[in-house]
Amino acid sequence: MPGGSVRTSTEAIASLGTIVGAIAVVILVGVEIAIVYAIWRYRSSRVGGIPPQITGNTRLEVIWTVLPAITLVVVFVLMIGTMNEIAAAPSSYQGAMPLVVRGHQWWWELRYPQKDGTEVVAANEIHIPVSTEIDVSLQSADVIHSFWVPQLAGKMDLIPGRDNHLRLYASRTGTYFGACAEYCGIEHAWMRLRIVVEPADRFQTWLRGQAASRAAPSGLAQKGEQVFTTALCASCHTVRGSSASGAAGPDLTHLASRTTIGAGVLPNNDASLHDWVADPQRFKPGSFMPLVPLAPDDLNAVIAYLRSLQ
Amino acid sequence: MTAVAPPIARRTALFHAPDWLRTVDHKDIGVMYITMALVFLVIGGVEALVMRWQLALPEQHVVDPALYSQLFTMHGITMIFLMAIPILVGMANFIVPLQIGARDVAFPRLNALSFWLSLLGGLLLYFSFVAGGAPDAGWFAYVPLSDRAYSIGTGLDYYALGLAVNGAGTIVGALNLVVTIALMRAPGMSVSRIPLFTWMVLVTSALILLAYPALSADLVLLLVDRYMGAHFFTPQAGGDALIWQHLFWFFGHPEVYIVILPAFGMISEVIPVFSGKPIFGYRFVAASSVAIGFLSMGVWAHHMFAVGLGNEADDFFSAASMLIAIPTGVKIFNWIATMIGGRLRFTTSMLFAVGFLTVFVFGGLTGVTLATIPLDWMVTQSYYVVAHMHYVLFGGVVFGVFAGSYYWFPKITGRLLSERLGKWHFWLVYLGFNLTFLPQHLVGIEGMPRRVWTYPASMGWGPLNFASSIGAAILAVGVAVFAVNVLLSLRSGEIAGDDPWDAWTLEWATSSPPPPGNFVQTPVVTSRRPLWDRKHPDRPDPS
Numbered sequence: 001m002p003g004g005s006v007r008t009s010t011e012a013i014a015s016l017g018t019i020v021g022a023i024a025v026v027i028l029v030g031v032e033i034a035i036v037y038a039i040w041r042y043r044s045s046r047v048g049g050i051p052p053q054i055t056g057n058t059r060l061e062v063i064w065t066v067l068p069a070i071t072l073v074v075v076f077v078l079m080i081g082t083m084n085e086i087a088a089a090p091s092s093y094q095g096a097m098p099l100v101v102r103g104h105q106w107w108w109e110l111r112y113p114q115k116d117g118t119e120v121v122a123a124n125e126i127h128i129p130v131s132t133e134i135d136v137s138l139q140s141a142d143v144i145h146s147f148w149v150p151q152l153a154g155k156m157d158l159i160p161g162r163d164n165h166l167r168l169y170a171s172r173t174g175t176y177f178g179a180c181a182e183y184c185g186i187e188h189a190w191m192r193l194r195i196v197v198e199p200a201d202r203f204q205t206w207l208r209g210q211a212a213s214r215a216a217p218s219g220l221a222q223k224g225e226q227v228f229t230t231a232l233c234a235s236c237h238t239v240r241g242s243s244a245s246g247a248a249g250p251d252l253t254h255l256a257s258r259t260t261i262g263a264g265v266l267p268n269n270d271a272s273l274h275d276w277v278a279d280p281q282r283f284k285p286g287s288f289m290p291l292v293p294l295a296p297d298d299l300n301a302v303i304a305y306l307r308s309l310q
Numbered sequence: 311m312t313a314v315a316p317p318i319a320r321r322t323a324l325f326h327a328p329d330w331l332r333t334v335d336h337k338d339i340g341v342m343y344i345t346m347a348l349v350f351l352v353i354g355g356v357e358a359l360v361m362r363w364q365l366a367l368p369e370q371h372v373v374d375p376a377l378y379s380q381l382f383t384m385h386g387i388t389m390i391f392l393m394a395i396p397i398l399v400g401m402a403n404f405i406v407p408l409q410i411g412a413r414d415v416a417f418p419r420l421n422a423l424s425f426w427l428s429l430l431g432g433l434l435l436y437f438s439f440v441a442g443g444a445p446d447a448g449w450f451a452y453v454p455l456s457d458r459a460y461s462i463g464t465g466l467d468y469y470a471l472g473l474a475v476n477g478a479g480t481i482v483g484a485l486n487l488v489v490t491i492a493l494m495r496a497p498g499m500s501v502s503r504i505p506l507f508t509w510m511v512l513v514t515s516a517l518i519l520l521a522y523p524a525l526s527a528d529l530v531l532l533l534v535d536r537y538m539g540a541h542f543f544t545p546q547a548g549g550d551a552l553i554w555q556h557l558f559w560f561f562g563h564p565e566v567y568i569v570i571l572p573a574f575g576m577i578s579e580v581i582p583v584f585s586g587k588p589i590f591g592y593r594f595v596a597a598s599s600v601a602i603g604f605l606s607m608g609v610w611a612h613h614m615f616a617v618g619l620g621n622e623a624d625d626f627f628s629a630a631s632m633l634i635a636i637p638t639g640v641k642i643f644n645w646i647a648t649m650i651g652g653r654l655r656f657t658t659s660m661l662f663a664v665g666f667l668t669v670f671v672f673g674g675l676t677g678v679t680l681a682t683i684p685l686d687w688m689v690t691q692s693y694y695v696v697a698h699m700h701y702v703l704f705g706g707v708v709f710g711v712f713a714g715s716y717y718w719f720p721k722i723t724g725r726l727l728s729e730r731l732g733k734w735h736f737w738l739v740y741l742g743f744n745l746t747f748l749p750q751h752l753v754g755i756e757g758m759p760r761r762v763w764t765y766p767a768s769m770g771w772g773p774l775n776f777a778s779s780i781g782a783a784i785l786a787v788g789v790a791v792f793a794v795n796v797l798l799s800l801r802s803g804e805i806a807g808d809d810p811w812d813a814w815t816l817e818w819a820t821s822s823p824p825p826p827g828n829f830v831q832t833p834v835v836t837s838r839r840p841l842w843d844r845k846h847p848d849r850p851d852p853s
């Protein structure tokens with residue numbers, strides 16, 4: 001395990017935060033007590049006459065300049081320690097599992113580079129193996145976004161023309177929630193992200209599933225694929241194994257394996273998928289998926305098809 | 311209290327509205343600036359209330375995301391450029407010449423120009439609403455989002471033009487104030503006797519001259535990109551999206567000190583007067599402002615810790631940012647030391663000054679947490695930042711301005727603001743402010759990003775947001791009480807007299823409101839507290 005670290009970045013940051021927070025609370029309480037003391041002790045009803053006209057005390061002032069300076073040096077040194085641990089520089093964790101996250105207005109494109117040079121493509125729901133260092137490469141297809149999964153790591157921006165790196169490491173399995181954290185246009189709020197941390201074998205199973213082409217549709221789903229590839233859908237979406245190879249929207253080859261649709265705006269089930277395809281603007285006004293008018297039968301067929309994309 | 315020496319001014323009638331279009335008098339222009347700022351405070355406040363209404367509950371649909379984006383963008387721009395700057399420049403315009411014993415500012419007609427440019431910039435910005443949509447890329451309008459490829463409407467053109475025109479006014483005004491303070495002080499007012507409000511206005515003005523040109527340049531690049539396809543910011547064509555951020559924050563961080571320093575100045579006038587003691591450590595307080603100004607030019611990239619500049623660059627900007635906490639802390643300690651041993655009169659002005667101390671410390675400390683890079687990685691661009699920012703902008707600038715308003719309103723209008731309404735004003739604002747912004751720290755740490763028009767119910771952020779929205783409503787009532795207080799007191803407030811607070815600086819030596827030309831004879835300054843010397847000839851101020 002490169003880097004040999006056993007804490008998530010968030011755990012490292014949280015312990016720094018606890019120390020810095022404790023220092024801040026001590027200072028806060030001290031200062032507030034001084035203020036309240038001054039208010040109570042020197043209010044005009046307690047003091048008579050003209051108070052002594054003191055203009056300063058250089059010794060005191062030097063003390064309260066130097067003490068904060070020392071405190072800040074301590075904070076700074078602690079901070080450097082934490083930064084070294086998190087090691088935002090990619091060189092320190094070469095050999096980590098690579099993952100490419102590309103931001104789009106307003107969804108996440110995911111690519112898992114494989115040893116054989118191919119890539120496994122997914123969207124909006126990241127799966128990673130537990131207790132494994134991941135080197136996340138952050139890129140943008142359009143404007144600036146920011147990758148943030150508060151329970152696992154701090155933020156790093158996705159900037160067009162740049163390739164930023166973030167270390168991701170999860171010590172426990174489970175589902176974590178994240179979001180885009182840099183304002184990226186009007187639907188920034190619904191550019192949410194889900195990270196599933198699972199044991200290595202389950203992760204490999206998932207990855208193999210995502211790498212495969214779509215399961216050949218049958219029955220109603222077969223009609224659905226026809227509608228999908230002949231209606232506008234195919235110009236924006238890819239379903240590997242079919243003729244649909246658009247790139248403007250998320251890859252839908254394994255849509256049914258995801259928990260939500262629209263980067264978190266709706267749960268992924270028959271009813272909400274139906275509502276979404278019928279009118280995405282109702283749930284995510286401004287989204288770049290337009291309302292594509294479909295006859296009710298065609299719509300039902302498309303939904304059956306999408307649900308078959310396990 | 312011994313006998314007061316004869317006034318050095320003749321009486322004038324009570325406050326009357328300035329002759330807006332023709333005046334070049336610094337007091338009239340000051341009042342015009344303040345009026346403009348108060349109007350925009352109401353507009354920006356209404357925008358904030360609509361946002362808080364939308365966010366009160368998860369997944370609401372009070373406004374749509376397109377409008378929400380315009381609201382937070384215009385709210386931010388309004389509060390910074392059309393409220394905070396004008397109110398501070400306006401108060402400086404009115405008070406600074408009086409405090410230094412001058413008859414007017416150095417360039418009265420330039421002064422009028424700077425007001426009109428500032429207002430014109432504001433009108434251009436708001437005209438965008440009828441021209442097809444307001445700017446909606448946030449107050450710092452990052453490229454490429456603000457470039458033509460992603461913002462086709464005219465909103466961002468109005469952003470660039472409006473801010474450039476407004477900024478030109480601010481630059482001209484700052485130049486005027488620098489020259490005025492440098493050259494027009496009354497005889498005897500050496501550099502170490504400049505009243506602290508004037509002193510901090512001087513530092514602010516110098517900062518404006520250094521920082522605003524970077525913004526102007528950035529805006530011009532944006533316009534050229536948008537209209538002539540220059541691609542300064544387009545990586546695909548050899549540009550760089552980060553140029554915008556560097557230039558913007560080279561302006562943007564000094565900007566927050568530009569708005570806070572005059573508020574510090576007000577606090578530095580109000581606390582000593584209502585403590586009955588001179589400021590504790592004048593030299594430290596004055597010098598720390600210069601230190602803040604100087605350091606603030608080297609911290610801009612602390613807004614960019616998450617863009618991936620590398621640890622070395624980040625460390626530099628973190629260290630510089632932490633350094634700023636030192637002179638800021640010095641000020642807070644000196645203000646408290648001024649109160650200790652004094653005789654505190656809790657007028658509304660003093661309440662706001664003390665309220666300022668209690669909340670500003672908090673905002674300052676959360677600022678240090680944000681300068682600590684890994685913590686910033688965690689909470690930047692979340693509601694934690696929104697909370698921090700309002701603790702320093704509302705708790706700092708606006709509390710300071712309220713303290714200054716109760717203090718100087720009698721000088722400006724000849725009438726006192728009602729202390730009874732003032733107490734209501736203070737307590738409603740104090741309660742509402744903390745209820746609005748304290749919970750936002752928590753919801754930010756829990757993961758709620760800023761600038762979101764709504765949030766999923768499943769995240770459990772509802773209750774804290776609801777509390778925040780209730781707080782905003784209370785805050786709004788508090789500000790409404792202030793508005794009522796101003797309007798009532800203008801008409802029928804108690805007559806103030808020249809020196810209602812038993813204060814010490816020169817503005818209190820002339821009548822309220824001061825006559826044209828301010829002083830009948832040029833006052834002579836014998837110490838930092840010229841009026842103290844007149845009132846206590848037996849023991850003059852030692853400075």
Ligand code: HEM
Pocket residue numbers: 355358359361362382383385386387389390394447448449450696699700703704707708746759760761762782785
């Ligand atoms: C009346 C009390 C106020 C309330 C309830 C309020 C509320 C808000 C809200 C809800 C946001 C949007 C946060 C987001 O979506 O990220 C915001 C942003 C902001 N506010 Fe306020 N605010 C108030 C006063 C002020 C004042 C007095 C100032 C400055 C002096 C100010 C400066 C800003 C700035 C700079 C932003 C950022 C805008 C942006 O993200 O582009 N606010 N405020």
Ligand SMILES: [Cu+2]
Pocket residue numbers: 103104106144145146180181182183184188191
């Ligand atoms: Cu985004």
